[in-house]
Structures are given as C-alpha cells and as structure tokens.
Amino acid sequence: MEEGLEFRLQGAPVSEGIAIGASFFINAQADESIPEFSIKKDQVDKEIERYRLALSDCRVELNYLKKNLESEGLTEAVDIIDSQIMMLDDPLITAHVEEKIRKVKRNTEAVFSAVIREYEKKFAKMKDSFFQQRLVDILDLSKRILGHLCAKNKINFSEIPIGSIVFAKELIPSHTAAIQASRVSGFVTQSGGGNSHAALIARAKGIPYVSSIDVDLFQNLQGKDIILDGQTGEIIINPEKETLDRYKEVKTRLKTSYKLLQQDVNHNTETVDGYLVHVFANVGNLNDLEEMHNYRPEGIGLFRSEYLFLEKHTLYISEEEQYQAYCELVEKSKGVPVVIRVFDIGGDKNPELFFEHEKEANPVLGCRGIRFLLRHPNIFRTQLRAIMRAARDADVRLLLPLISDIHELEEAKRIIAEVQDDLVDQGVVTKRTYQIGCMIEVPSVVFICDAITRESDFLSIGTNDLVQYTLGMDRSNPAMSDFCYPAHPSVIRMIKMVVMEARKQNKPVTICGEIASNPIFIPLLLGLGVNKFSCSPRYIPYVKRAVRNTVLLEAYDLAQSILQMSSPIEISKRLVEAYSDSLPLTKRDKSSSKIEQVQVLVQTF
Amino acid sequence: MKLSYKIKVKNPLGLHARPATVIVRLIQDAKSSVSFTCHNETVNAKSIMGILMLAAGKNSIVRIDVEGEDAQDVMSKLTEVFENGFGE
Numbered sequence: 001m002e003e004g005l006e007f008r009l010q011g012a013p014v015s016e017g018i019a020i021g022a023s024f025f026i027n028a029q030a031d032e033s034i035p036e037f038s039i040k041k042d043q044v045d046k047e048i049e050r051y052r053l054a055l056s057d058c059r060v061e062l063n064y065l066k067k068n069l070e071s072e073g074l075t076e077a078v079d080i081i082d083s084q085i086m087m088l089d090d091p092l093i094t095a096h097v098e099e100k101i102r103k104v105k106r107n108t109e110a111v112f113s114a115v116i117r118e119y120e121k122k123f124a125k126m127k128d129s130f131f132q133q134r135l136v137d138i139l140d141l142s143k144r145i146l147g148h149l150c151a152k153n154k155i156n157f158s159e160i161p162i163g164s165i166v167f168a169k170e171l172i173p174s175h176t177a178a179i180q181a182s183r184v185s186g187f188v189t190q191s192g193g194g195n196s197h198a199a200l201i202a203r204a205k206g207i208p209y210v211s212s213i214d215v216d217l218f219q220n221l222q223g224k225d226i227i228l229d230g231q232t233g234e235i236i237i238n239p240e241k242e243t244l245d246r247y248k249e250v251k252t253r254l255k256t257s258y259k260l261l262q263q264d265v266n267h268n269t270e271t272v273d274g275y276l277v278h279v280f281a282n283v284g285n286l287n288d289l290e291e292m293h294n295y296r297p298e299g300i301g302l303f304r305s306e307y308l309f310l311e312k313h314t315l316y317i318s319e320e321e322q323y324q325a326y327c328e329l330v331e332k333s334k335g336v337p338v339v340i341r342v343f344d345i346g347g348d349k350n351p352e353l354f355f356e357h358e359k360e361a362n363p364v365l366g367c368r369g370i371r372f373l374l375r376h377p378n379i380f381r382t383q384l385r386a387i388m389r390a391a392r393d394a395d396v397r398l399l400l401p402l403i404s405d406i407h408e409l410e411e412a413k414r415i416i417a418e419v420q421d422d423l424v425d426q427g428v429v430t431k432r433t434y435q436i437g438c439m440i441e442v443p444s445v446v447f448i449c450d451a452i453t454r455e456s457d458f459l460s461i462g463t464n465d466l467v468q469y470t471l472g473m474d475r476s477n478p479a480m481s482d483f484c485y486p487a488h489p490s491v492i493r494m495i496k497m498v499v500m501e502a503r504k505q506n507k508p509v510t511i512c513g514e515i516a517s518n519p520i521f522i523p524l525l526l527g528l529g530v531n532k533f534s535c536s537p538r539y540i541p542y543v544k545r546a547v548r549n550t551v552l553l554e555a556y557d558l559a560q561s562i563l564q565m566s567s568p569i570e571i572s573k574r575l576v577e578a579y580s581d582s583l584p585l586t587k588r589d590k591s592s593s594k595i596e597q598v599q600v601l602v603q604t605f
Numbered sequence: 606m607k608l609s610y611k612i613k614v615k616n617p618l619g620l621h622a623r624p625a626t627v628i629v630r631l632i633q634d635a636k637s638s639v640s641f642t643c644h645n646e647t648v649n650a651k652s653i654m655g656i657l658m659l660a661a662g663k664n665s666i667v668r669i670d671v672e673g674e675d676a677q678d679v680m681s682k683l684t685e686v687f688e689n690g691f692g693e
Binding site: 079080082083086087089090091092093119122123126127128130131137138 | 618619621622623625626629630633649651652653654655657658660662
C-alpha cells in the first residue's frame with residue numbers, strides 16, 4: 001500500500017457510531033523498552049499501589065508455578081521458586097523500591113529497573129563467579145515483576161493521545177473498563193466477537209468498535225488518520241477530504257437525532273395503548289452514575305459489582321473498601337432502587353482472577369458466578385457484609401448470578417440470612433428485608449422456573465448467557481457471533497416460559513441482556529408479557545421510543561406469530577418488518593433501504 | 606540489647622540463595638534488627654538479596670550484629686544454622 005493513499009478494510013461491526021481520529025497501536029508500544037516518566041506528588045500512592053499489585057500478582061503466579069513443579073517432583077526447581085517467593089518480601093524489593101518511588105517521583109517501572117541495575121553493578125564487581133551467577137535468579141524475578149507491571153500497564157490509557165482510535169490484538173474487560181470515553185474515540189481489534197464483554201462495555205460507553213481486522217498487518221500505520229464506521233464495520237485509512245467531510249456530516253446527524261431522542265426521556269414510558277413499562281439502567285462503574293440520571297431510569301436494574309474491582313485483579317477486597325464503594329453507589333443512585341448483582345466472575349470475564357485457583361479447561365462451564373461464591377464463602381460473606389452495612393434503609397436488592405440449581409439458590413439465601421443475623425446481633429445494622437432475585441441465564445433453571453420463582457422475590461433474565469448456553473456457542477468467538485444472537489426460537493420460547501411463570505406467581509421479572517437494549521426486540525418482548533427492561537443508560541432513549549411506538553395488542557399478535565416460527569432468520573426478518581412498521585416515518589414511506597438499515601441494526605446488536 | 610559475633614561460613618557453597626532463604630525465614634519475624642558484615646560490606650540480614658550481595662563464600666568470616674529485645678534468642682538461632690552449615 002502506498003503512503004497517504006485512502007484505502008478501506010472491512011471488519012465486523014461491534015459497537016455502533018462513527019469515530020474519526022488518529023490510529024494508536026497498543027501492541028506496537030508494548031514491545032518497546034521500559035517507559036520512564038516523572039509523576040506528580042499525588043500520583044505517588046497510586047504508583048506504589050500498582051507496584052504492590054504487581055508483586056502480589058507475581059506471588060500468585062509463582063505459587064501456581066510451584067504447585068505444578070511440586071506435582072512433577074522437581075524439588076530443586078521448587079527451591080528456586082521458593083527463594084523467588086521469599087524475595088518478593090525482601091525489604092530491598094518492597095520498602096526500598098517504595099521509598100525510591102516517593103523520593104524520585106518517577107513511574108514504578110523506571111524506579112524498579114534502576115534499583116535492579118544498581119544491584120547488578122554490585123554483583124558485577126564480585127570476584128566469586130558462583131555468586132555472580134546468583135544474579136540470574138534476581139534478574140529472572142525482576143523480569144517477572146516488570147512483566148506484571150507492564151502487562152497491566154500495556155495499555156496505559158492516560159498516555160494515549162486524546163481522541164485516538166485504539167488498535168489492539170484484543171481487549172480484556174479491565175482495559176475497556178478503565179477507559180474514559182472522552183479519551184478514546186474508537187476501537188479496532190483482531191479478536192473479540194460482538195458479544196464479548198469488552199464489546200458490551202464499549203457499547204455501554206458509546207465507543208464505536210470494529211473487530212476481525214488483522215491488526216498485525218498494519219502496525220506501520222501508527223498515527224494515521226482513520227475513520228471507523230461502527231455501523232458497517234468499515235475502517236478507512238488516510239481518508240480523502242471528501243470522504244472525511246461526508247463522515248463528519250453523518251456523525252453530526254447521528255448526534256442530533258440522539259439529542260432529540262434524549263429530550264423525551266422524561267415522559268412516562270407507555271405503549272400507544274397506555275400499557276406502562278419500566279426501564280432501568282445497567283451500570284458497572286460508579287463514575288457512570290451521574291450521567292445515568294440524565295436518562296431518567298426508574299432504578300438500577302443491574303449493578304455489576306465485580307466491575308468495581310476489576311482493576312484490582314483480585315476479589316480479596318477488604319470489607320471496608322467495598323463498604324466505601326457501596327456507600328457511594330447508594331448515595332449516587334439518589335434514592336432509586338438498586339439491584340446489586342453479587343460478584344459474577346469467571347468465564348470470559350476476568351480469567352486473571354482465577355489464576356490462583358485451578359486452571360479450567362472450560363471456564364464458561366466452570367466455577368463462575370454463584371458457584372464461585374459458594375466455594376469461596378469468605379469472599380461472598382465479605383461482600384454481603386459490606387453491601388448490608390452500606391444499604392441501611394436504601395432500596396437495595398440482591399441478585400444471584402448463574403444459578404443453575406435450586407440448592408444453589410437455597411444455600412445462597414441461607415448465607416445471606418446468616419450474614420444479616422450476624423450484623424444485627426453485632427448491632428451494626430437493623431433488621432430489614434432484602435429482596436433476593438435470581439438470574440435466569442442457564443437453561444436448566446428455565447425448566448424448573450416454577451420452583452426457582454417460588455424461592456425468589458424477583459427474576460432477571462440475562463439473555464447473553466442464556467443464548468450462549470442454550471445454543472452451545474461461545475459468544476466471544478467471532479466465528480460464532482453471526483449465529484449467536486437472541487432471535488433463536490429456543491431463546492424466545494424460554495423467555496416466554498419464564499415470564500408466564502413469574503406472572504402466575506406474581507413476581508416481577510426484568511430482561512437485562514443486550515436484547516433489552518435493542519429496539520427491534522422490544523415489541524416482541526412486550527408481546528411476550530415483559531414490562532421491565534434494564535439496559536445501558538445510553539440505550540434508554542431508544543428503548544423508551546420503541547415502547548412508545550408499540551401497540552400492545554399488535555405486539556401480542558407479533559409474539560404469537562413468532563412463537564410459531566422455527567427459523568431464526570425468519571424471526572429476524574419478521575422483527576425487522578414489525579419494527580419498520582412501528583416507525584412513524586416509514587409508515588408513510590416504506591422503502592426497502594430503510595429495511596436494510598434496520599437489518600444492519602439487528603446485526604450490530 | 607546489642608550483640609555482636611563473628612562466625613565462619615562452613616557450607617561448601619557459601620551464603621547462596623538457599624542459606625540466605627533459611628536465614629531470612631529464621632529471623633524475619635524477629636523484633637531485633639540484624640545485620641551481616643563481610644568484605645567491608647554491611648547488609649540487612651532480613652533481606653535475601655542483601656545477604657547474596659555479601660558474596661560470602663566458604664570460610665569467609667561474617668560479623669553478625671543483632672540489636673533488640675530478642676537479640677539473645679536471634680543470635681543463638683543464627684549461630685546454630687551457621688554451625689551446621691545450613692544443613693548442606
């Protein structure tokens with residue numbers, strides 16, 4: 001390809017929107033030497049904390065390594081690892097480096113490598129070659145520590161020029177979670193399907209994202225002008241002025257139409273025939289709460305508590321630290337009901353948290369969600385204590401992730417009651433009732449939803465996992481992302497079963513998967529009897545509008561006809577038709593291009 | 606209390622990583638401060654990396670300085686492991 005010539009690449013659209021900016025390759029950066037820069041006084045504690053985190057990650061890794069070596073009977077190697085583990089506590093590694101960071105006010109990597117270099121020099125002077133060789137152990141350890149420092153820091157988002165379009169091989173959730181939408185204007189990755197967690201976060205933050213681009217081939221394009229079209233999945237490199245102008249115009253148009261939508265979020269959400277619908281927000285970050293209120297949700301339908309601590313890379317977070325976070329959550333939610341989903345870890349979400357536990361061949365089918373919490377009751381109890389202390393009289397409800405069996409639900413409820421009794425006995429909190437809800441995301445509980453509903457105060461259908469478990473398709477696999485979507489009749493029938501049962505027992509049920517933020521699915525869901533939706537705050541205006549354009553009776557008919565269908569393609573087609581019909585504009589001018597546009601919408605969700 | 610004692614390194618490989626680990630394990634929770642001096646270099650004996658830095662091979666003489674309330678106890682533990690050559 002020639003320098004400066006406009007050319008286009010086709011990827012898979014993941015998060016909609018248009019981004020215009022300069023490319024920034026994060027993998028290209030990672031291979032370079034150790035970053036060195038000075039830090040401000042108020043960043044010192046943060047740097048030190050980052051350093052401690054790297055050390056504790058190292059410890060976890062070494063312990064894991066040690067266990068493996070032990071099981072293979074390699075005692076000599078175990079000794080070496082043992083002394084490395086000991087060295088992690090060495091004052092020269094701990095206190096000395098921390099003091100230096102405080103003193104010289106430079107980033108951890110720079111200070112740490114300077115300390116090691118100093119040490120190296122002393123060893124070089126030794127006459128005894130045997131001791132000189134001991135340096136190997138220390139250098140090995142220091143490499144490991146630096147690896148952890150830089151791995152977590154591979155993407156130092158504060159260093160990315162504002163407005164960049166970030167190119168990476170893949171994004172892990174803690175990276176995407178750490179990004180402020182104001183800094184990064186778009187993402188391009190090689191792997192990561194439309195339903196990966198990184199994609200969910202990008203969508204929630206309104207960052208356009210295109211995947212399935214062979215990033216390695218374009219490493220030499222650092223700092224080039226890029227247009228990213230999150231609608232079509234197109235990447236335009238070195239755009240000509242005409243192209244640029246056209247996209248700028250599209251971008252402004254998208255912005256204005258969104259603003260118009262936002263203006264009527266304050267009104268009640270009713271269907272054309274006056275059926276009241278409740279819209280809640282999915283939130284995973286305390287900083288998003290303020291903006292959330294602009295969209296006037298009736299409450300937080302899903303607070304993903306594990307996202308609060310993703311950057312910590314561990315779930316052993318002190319009760320006090322969690323308490324502070326939940327207090328902030330309660331305060332910032334300004335009195336609306338908050339459903340806190342207890343730590344839902346595992347699967348594709350945060351494998352690094354699992355490092356200290358057993359490696360799983362199949363983490364998505366492994367020890368995640370409630371299974372993890374019941375196996376680690378201390379983590380569960382600490383979280384519950386912190387939540388209950390922070391909740392006091394606030395309308396806080398508890399949601400249990402990945403329930404697949406009635407005993408899990410009973411056991412979790414027993415622990416919740418125990419923790420509360422303890423707190424009441426200790427005089428820390430006063431007795432109150434917590435509503436306890438159950439996530440419906442594993443097919444097994446759909447079939448026993450009569451029993452599950454009896455034991456729960458409310459239900460929440462998480463369609464993303466329900467789709468992947470029902471279809472047996474990995475949702476983070478890009479090859480599957482075209483097929484792994486909720487228009488499958490099995491999923492729709494399951495939603496119906498659960499909603500019917502919940503209605504029979506008079507228990508509320510909310511839909512909180514991505515399906516709840518896709519306007520195309522809203523009429524169908526309404527027709528199935530759903531009247532509570534929880535979605536990313538940005539999608540609330542779309543959902544509210546979709547509800548307002550729907551006639552409940554028509555939605556019911558739509559649902560009945562779709563329940564007769566067996567082909568997902570047929571179902572998507574029918575949904576698109578119904579949705580275009582419901583749009584006031586297209587009723588007058590039902591052009592096929594409009595349908596094509598909507599078709600694109602279906603795919604991007 | 607302040608104690609000082611000179612001792613010979615007896616094990617064949619000197620104060621390498623393993624003996625250093627043994628020493629640090631032995632005294633890391635001690636209240637006293639402990640330092641080793643050898644070849645005119647003084648280091649914190651609660652640091653493996655410090656001990657390694659002494660490059661104390663077989664037959665070198667290490668001065669152990671212990672200061673603190675449990676000095677007596679720390680010193681006797683240390684001399685014992687030095688005497689038996691760290692079990693090597």
